[in-house]
Amino acid sequence: MKKSNKIFKVIVIFFLVFLYAPALLLPIFSFNNSKVISFPLSGFSTIWFEELLYENTLHNALFNSLLIAISSTILATILGTLVARASTRYIFYGKKISITFILVPLILPEIILGVCLLTVLIQLGLDLNLWSVVLGHTLLITPFSTLIMVSAFNNLDISLEEASLDLGMSSFQTFRIIILPMVSPGLISSLLIGFVISLDEFIIAFFLTGVEPTLPVYIWSQFRFPAKLPSTMALGTILLIVSLILVSLFEYFRRRMELYNYYSVGLDQK
């Protein structure tokens, strides 16, 4: 027992090192005042962050990415909410199979998704632009939104809705006053996770972006210029911090959702 505990500890430490050590290199080198990415470090500097302020193409890419992330996240969350509502409250023919198909993008390699979408869009004669990426990302995020919202709706006690109807409220009022606030932690979770997924998604964006790059596509293109590498790492550091904050928020709201459920079932069932 004791021995196996030690082994597990070692495994966990190795796991954490392999997972996070490479990410730690980003902030280390982005504050290094040398153009060459190698040890030993030569000195502290914020020059690479300052350089980011003057990169117009970067600003465009950032704007594109934000636009895509916000649009596709909102779209996917609306779709996911509708799917979740339907799957938790209604019984209809073909429910299981349709939910399964909605979740397929979770396991489908993105490269296949990207190629398929590209083929379809070209066959339809549509232009490749930011909106085609929004379409692709919506497809990618919807399964996540669906799963989060299904869990949010499952936690929602149906008698709360019935109580609201019983007290004279219409279905729409019930949705607005009871259901929406109750699933709002789920909605926020879905928006946050969708935003993070879209923001750092590369393959689909690369296939569908046309002439306007998103942030990951921009970063990828910068690797051709060794001189740009340190400022790209600075950009990476910022993205890392933003992602960490968003994921922490996501976790916070996910727990809030569980807490809601905990209170709505009543004290006796604790």
Added chain:
Amino acid sequence: MNKKNIRNPEKIVDLISIEKSFDKIRAVNNVSLGIKEGEFFSLLGPSGCGKTTLLRIIAGFEKPENGDVFINGKNVNSVEPNNRPTNMVFQNYAIFPHLNVSENVGYGLRNTNLNKDEIAQKIEEALNLVGLEGYHKRASSALSGGQRQRVALARALILKPRVLLLDEPLSALDKNLREQMQFELRQLQKSVGITFVLVTHDQTEALTMSDRVGVMFNGKVDQVASPEEIYNKPQTKRVASFIGNMNFFETEYLEKNSRTISVCHKDLGNIKLLKSNIFGDDKSKLTIGIRPENFKINNKNGKKQSKSFNAKVVEKSFMGDTMLYGINLGENDHHTYRISISDIKNTPSPNIGEEISVYFQEDDIVAYFEE
């Protein structure tokens, strides 16, 4: 059911031939039931008997496949729950967790034309009614089980419904609180004068609180009557065995008179039954039922009562206010019958293994025809 009956203004809720199935299981099977204005009515039955479904049909959460629901003389078959003059107290109370006590209690007033002050006053009154003065701003997550129930009651009563529906409202409370709430619910019903329809599987609850009780089994209502009548004259064998304890004896049919039927049991002897105590369609066999407290024990040396039989004590347990005995009748009869003695002081106290003489009154016996 004739039309005249349907429009009977005394019946605030009138259910006509209601049928409802879930996945081929008949939850409610051709139930007709009238609930009088201002009464405390209980639907009693084992779990899965369809009592909750029937309540939800009255509330409008379930649509019956057949039959009509009349509330206050109006057919409400196609009326949604939010437009029915009924309000419900849910089994888990369904307190909105993101709203505080005032917001929960005043929830139903949002759609009315009342101004802020009037709403505040109504909330105040409702909270006073259920004994929750000063709880306005309390978060609903900070309430105990009993307080949640009071909030649910206040929230449902604030709209002054014609009928208040209660779905097992006491089942989540501990025993002491449950007994207290039984009393309070009864008082509350008397003071507000609103018709209460309670669903419960707890017979004590139903018998102590209600004006009338409907006993349900397998989607059918077997008997609707006052608690005393349900207990003393259960009209079907399953009501008899569900409510309280009942000893059953199979008997042979002897002869029929204008007011009585005579039967014979091998150990109890010949028994004359009142026809008014016999239920079911005329068939060859009669099963008679005697409550444990309707058996008495003869004093050993005293004069024996006319209807006496001999038995052997096989179980004995002291319950505080009563003494319970288990008896066997013959040498080869291993079925244990129950006797309950409440007058412990003036009754002999035989021990296990002793032979005793037991007597009973013929008038206390109920009987059921069986194949």
